[in-house]
Amino acid sequence: MTTTAGTADRAAAAFRSYLAGDSPRMADVVEAATPAMWHTARAVGLDATRAEDAVQQAWSQLVVHAEAVRDPQTVLAWLITTTRRGAIRISQQEARTRPSEDPSVPRQQTSAPDLITPSEGPETSVLRTERDRALWRHVSALDPRCRELLRVVAFSDKPDYAAISARLGMPIGSIGPTRGRCLAALRAALAADPSWSA
Amino acid sequence: MNTSYPVPGEYEPLDDIDRQVLSELAQVYTQVDPPPAGMTDRVIFNLTLAGLHAEIAELQRGEPALTRADQSVESMTFSGSRSSLMVTVTPDVDPEAPVRIDGWVTRGGTTVELVTADAVLARVADDRGRLAWEFIPRGVIHFVIRADDPSEPSTITPRVEL
Numbered sequence: 001m002t003t004t005a006g007t008a009d010r011a012a013a014a015f016r017s018y019l020a021g022d023s024p025r026m027a028d029v030v031e032a033a034t035p036a037m038w039h040t041a042r043a044v045g046l047d048a049t050r051a052e053d054a055v056q057q058a059w060s061q062l063v064v065h066a067e068a069v070r071d072p073q074t075v076l077a078w079l080i081t082t083t084r085r086g087a088i089r090i091s092q093q094e095a096r097t098r099p100s101e102d103p104s105v106p107r108q109q110t111s112a113p114d115l116i117t118p119s120e121g122p123e124t125s126v127l128r129t130e131r132d133r134a135l136w137r138h139v140s141a142l143d144p145r146c147r148e149l150l151r152v153v154a155f156s157d158k159p160d161y162a163a164i165s166a167r168l169g170m171p172i173g174s175i176g177p178t179r180g181r182c183l184a185a186l187r188a189a190l191a192a193d194p195s196w197s198a
Numbered sequence: 199m200n201t202s203y204p205v206p207g208e209y210e211p212l213d214d215i216d217r218q219v220l221s222e223l224a225q226v227y228t229q230v231d232p233p234p235a236g237m238t239d240r241v242i243f244n245l246t247l248a249g250l251h252a253e254i255a256e257l258q259r260g261e262p263a264l265t266r267a268d269q270s271v272e273s274m275t276f277s278g279s280r281s282s283l284m285v286t287v288t289p290d291v292d293p294e295a296p297v298r299i300d301g302w303v304t305r306g307g308t309t310v311e312l313v314t315a316d317a318v319l320a321r322v323a324d325d326r327g328r329l330a331w332e333f334i335p336r337g338v339i340h341f342v343i344r345a346d347d348p349s350e351p352s353t354i355t356p357r358v359e360l
Contacts, residue, residue: 030241038233059241126229136226154224184208
């Protein structure tokens with residue numbers, strides 16, 4: 001386990017100060033957590049405008065219901081979970097307003113609908129190295145839930161991998177942070193690819 | 199997850215290569231799909247408003263009414279549950295010139311702040327609730343109606359463009 005203060009620790013430290021009355025420290029919570037929240041909302045499949053809405057809503061909820069975060073140390077995980085729930089709700093509202101939707105098809109309640117595949121939308125031409133392109137290729141080949149999990153986890157703190165994957169409904173082991181199915185699958189694909197040598 | 203077979207290595211503890219892969223993955227996502235410019239600032243701005251624990255007043259815009267030949271006065275009413283503020287904006291003949299703003303708040307003695315892009319101009323209403331601001335540059339403004347009791351929430355109006 002790493003001992004350097006990661007995203008979760010930075011967010012938690014600033015959030016504790018905020019709760020203790022140092023309100024400007026909320027800006028530090030925002031700086032630390034917003035990238036992870038953005039990638040969480042995008043991983044659910046929202047376009048940029050709606051993804052920002054989902055992030056804004058999660059922050060509003062934190063300010064109004066700061067007491068809902070029972071353990072300040074988990075504020076990043078709370079924000080990620082809240083962003084994801086809000087993003088799924090926004091995504092379902094959009095799906096409902098689509099006229100072509102067949103009402104006889106039950107809607108999935110627990111998983112994110114209409115996941116974008118990483119090969120569409122994002123600007124992949126910016127990837128400069130063969131190593132980055134190889135990583136992108138292999139992560140794109142994972143199933144959507146693994147892509148979502150790894151995208152969210154990559155932007156949170158490494159020790160949070162177990163907690164976040166459990167919150168995303170993908171527990172990866174009962175004791176300690178293990179690699180988990182998604183990361184193990186990605187590792188195996190990368191190991192077999194000569195253009196990505198770790 | 200409906201896959202029943204295990205993936206090799208899935209129960210191994212996280213090692214340095216795993217951390218390296220996740221860190222490179224974050225870099226790749228940052229390159230292909232970064233958060234929009236200014237998003238963090240927009241979040242902080244919205245939270246600053248929310249942090250005042252303020253109520254957002256509703257805006258009812260009045261019809262522009264002609265008073266004198268070349269001056270149209272616009273009135274707006276902001277209604278909150280604790281207090282309401284009505285303002286009229288009297289522009290100069292020159293459409294680019296600063297404006298005068300007269301306000302009436304429901305309770306005399308209330309402090310109302312006019313917030314422009316670069317200043318917060320506080321006024322205390324007289325005993326009949328009247329307030330006035332002169333030479334207000336055009337742009338986006340909003341008002342904050344301070345509660346008499348500091349423990350009570352303030353009321354913030356939506357932003358309006360002069």
